[in-house]
Amino acid sequence: MSVETWTIILVIITFGLYLYVGWRSRVRETAGFYVAGRGVSAVANGAATAADWMSAASFIGMAGSISVLGYDGAVYLMGWTGGYVLLALLLAPYLRKFGRYTVPDFIGDRYYSKYARAVAAICTIFVSMTYIAGQMRGVGIVFSRYLQVDIIAGVIIGMVIVAFFATIGGMKGVTYTQVAQYSILIVAYAVPAIAISLKLTGNPVPQLGLTFTDIAQRLSDLQLTLGMNEYIKPFTNLSPINVFAITLSLMVGTAGLPHVIIRFYTVPTVRDARYSAGWALLFIALLYTTAPAIGVFARYNLIDTLANKPLAEVQKISWVDKWGAAGLLKLEDKNGDGIVNMTKPTDPANEVTIDNDMIVLSTPEVAKLAPFIVALVAAGGLAAALSTASGLLIAMSSAVSHDLYYRIFRPDASEQQRMKVGRAMVLVGVCIAGWFGVHPPGFVAEVVAFAFGLAAASIFPVVLLGIFDSRTTKEGAILGMAVGLAFTFIMIVCMQSVRVLGTEAPIIQNFLGINAQGIGMVGMIFNLVITYVVSRLTPPPPAEIQQLVHDVRSPYGAGEAQAH
Amino acid sequence: MNEERLKVYWKKNISMIVGCLIIWALVSLGAAVIFANPLYGIKLGGVPLSFWFAQQGSIIIFVCLIWFYCIKMDKLDKEFDVQEVEATDKKGVQG
Numbered sequence: 318m319s320v321e322t323w324t325i326i327l328v329i330i331t332f333g334l335y336l337y338v339g340w341r342s343r344v345r346e347t348a349g350f351y352v353a354g355r356g357v358s359a360v361a362n363g364a365a366t367a368a369d370w371m372s373a374a375s376f377i378g379m380a381g382s383i384s385v386l387g388y389d390g391a392v393y394l395m396g397w398t399g400g401y402v403l404l405a406l407l408l409a410p411y412l413r414k415f416g417r418y419t420v421p422d423f424i425g426d427r428y429y430s431k432y433a434r435a436v437a438a439i440c441t442i443f444v445s446m447t448y449i450a451g452q453m454r455g456v457g458i459v460f461s462r463y464l465q466v467d468i469i470a471g472v473i474i475g476m477v478i479v480a481f482f483a484t485i486g487g488m489k490g491v492t493y494t495q496v497a498q499y500s501i502l503i504v505a506y507a508v509p510a511i512a513i514s515l516k517l518t519g520n521p522v523p524q525l526g527l528t529f530t531d532i533a534q535r536l537s538d539l540q541l542t543l544g545m546n547e548y549i550k551p552f553t554n555l556s557p558i559n560v561f562a563i564t565l566s567l568m569v570g571t572a573g574l575p576h577v578i579i580r581f582y583t584v585p586t587v588r589d590a591r592y593s594a595g596w597a598l599l600f601i602a603l604l605y606t607t608a609p610a611i612g613v614f615a616r617y618n619l620i621d622t623l624a625n626k627p628l629a630e631v632q633k634i635s636w637v638d639k640w641g642a643a644g645l646l647k648l649e650d651k652n653g654d655g656i657v658n659m660t661k662p663t664d665p666a667n668e669v670t671i672d673n674d675m676i677v678l679s680t681p682e683v684a685k686l687a688p689f690i691v692a693l694v695a696a697g698g699l700a701a702a703l704s705t706a707s708g709l710l711i712a713m714s715s716a717v718s719h720d721l722y723y724r725i726f727r728p729d730a731s732e733q734q735r736m737k738v739g740r741a742m743v744l745v746g747v748c749i750a751g752w753f754g755v756h757p758p759g760f761v762a763e764v765v766a767f768a769f770g771l772a773a774a775s776i777f778p779v780v781l782l783g784i785f786d787s788r789t790t791k792e793g794a795i796l797g798m799a800v801g802l803a804f805t806f807i808m809i810v811c812m813q814s815v816r817v818l819g820t821e822a823p824i825i826q827n828f829l830g831i832n833a834q835g836i837g838m839v840g841m842i843f844n845l846v847i848t849y850v851v852s853r854l855t856p857p858p859p860a861e862i863q864q865l866v867h868d869v870r871s872p873y874g875a876g877e878a879q880a881h
Numbered sequence: 882m883n884e885e886r887l888k889v890y891w892k893k894n895i896s897m898i899v900g901c902l903i904i905w906a907l908v909s910l911g912a913a914v915i916f917a918n919p920l921y922g923i924k925l926g927g928v929p930l931s932f933w934f935a936q937q938g939s940i941i942i943f944v945c946l947i948w949f950y951c952i953k954m955d956k957l958d959k960e961f962d963v964q965e966v967e968a969t970d971k972k973g974v975q976g
Contacts, residue, residue: 388917388931388932390936391936391939394936394939395913395939395940398940398943399943401943402905402943402947405947405951406898406947407898527937528925528926528927528928529927530927531927533928533932534927549929550921551913551914551918552917557914560913560914561910565910587965588951588964594947595951598943599944606936606937606940609936870890870894871887871890871963872958872963873964
């Protein structure tokens, strides 16, 4: 059977599975809708968190991005995993003990202020919205590449599926479909990785193949002879200060992302919250330690196959032809010598252009795997995109329907009204996400810098101090969040002004050598310092708030603490 | 539980968190960024040690850190008798 037939079969089976699981998990009350009735086991929550976390970009694009950056690609690897240590140690158990529905819930209650709640809700909506735009696009791209369906049709199919299980099942439906989606995406990622590892290193475990053979050294030497950067050498693509700042911003940003934090509300106990962070990072690490191996293997294989080979010979390779037609691989014989000359992408003499997405998408074919596996990768990419999109939708809709509508504007709303608004908000979110999927803003990559930068600079510091420093006051928190948010926002806009505002040159090149991706670290430091200092200059929080902070510290009695 | 015991519990918890976070920073921001060049000369298998920390080791150690903390906290919770009973009203949560 052809790749297309297998892809259609696998997509239908997996989508059917998601719909079935979603239907089985339908809910009727707000606790089920927002926090899955707090009945999710630690392992299931770990798998759901991992699927929630790993987006279309992680699945399809990350190995490629790392292979372009070489050593410095570590910013993504460490940044997007290290945040879970912060979550497990500093936030998850205490937020679970606090036991409400959303992140703005904690900020609003802890800082006894509607304004703090509103600022946090707006941050949540903004961060989730920027993130979701890329997911629907990912769904459309996978559909169009593998099934030759129009991108718009692909986006609409994705919207219908997500809307179905997110509206009827809420957090519960999303959680259990994410567990199914994790299983599919990890198998789809691992199988081609094992195959290519066996082919190039003789070791079936990609992580071991990368570490204990000379493949990385060989790639590094090969790149050096072709005039590219040494692959395994640090700081050839990013300066040390940027590697430091980007890594730390992504770590802290990860721990401050609302759609990740709310997952820890869904488990029954504080202990489960800790363990589910452990499971989540274990599940994530399976993919994140494989990605750099795929990056090295696939890049070595590509360069080895293409560089300095006769053009006519190269063009006969079937995958060169296929991915060339898809626009992911460009070969042009600029100097007309009939040889493929490959060097730094910035060098005008370079004749090969490789899209980042090609690294993962082409691996099964390059490793000569069966069409079934190629189709499995497509299903894996869809699972990654859909699971992240659905998690973001719940985070966003709960910020609007629970925090803004119920807690601020209509505290007297009935259970039915709140469910209705929650479901309606999911639908509104799906439509906005779909619109962005069809009309993607020209600066999707910059937008991701926004999401992490803002989460690092606004949400993380005030939640952290809210738990560990009972003296933190609402004045401190509000001012800290506002300054962190404003500073980071303005800096990113100014540094990315060419793409965002359309200026000729960036208004600001960098801040003390730190670029837009790493600026969240500076915003976070401002937020922490201002919150801490202002809190000591203002009257202490009321006694009941200090009691609340005190209670959050002991795991005992999470059951009673839920009601309020 | 009495106030004094809770204070001791909290202090022990904090020192465990601080210890884990020091390791967390050492294996990532330390080994892969600050000491990237000195560790580049040492080999682990076929790759420089700093490269291994940057793209494999830090992640593996992060996973171990969380599990270590979970297991340690289980013991601490038991010692201070603050483990919780399974939530009694899983569904009857009021927002």
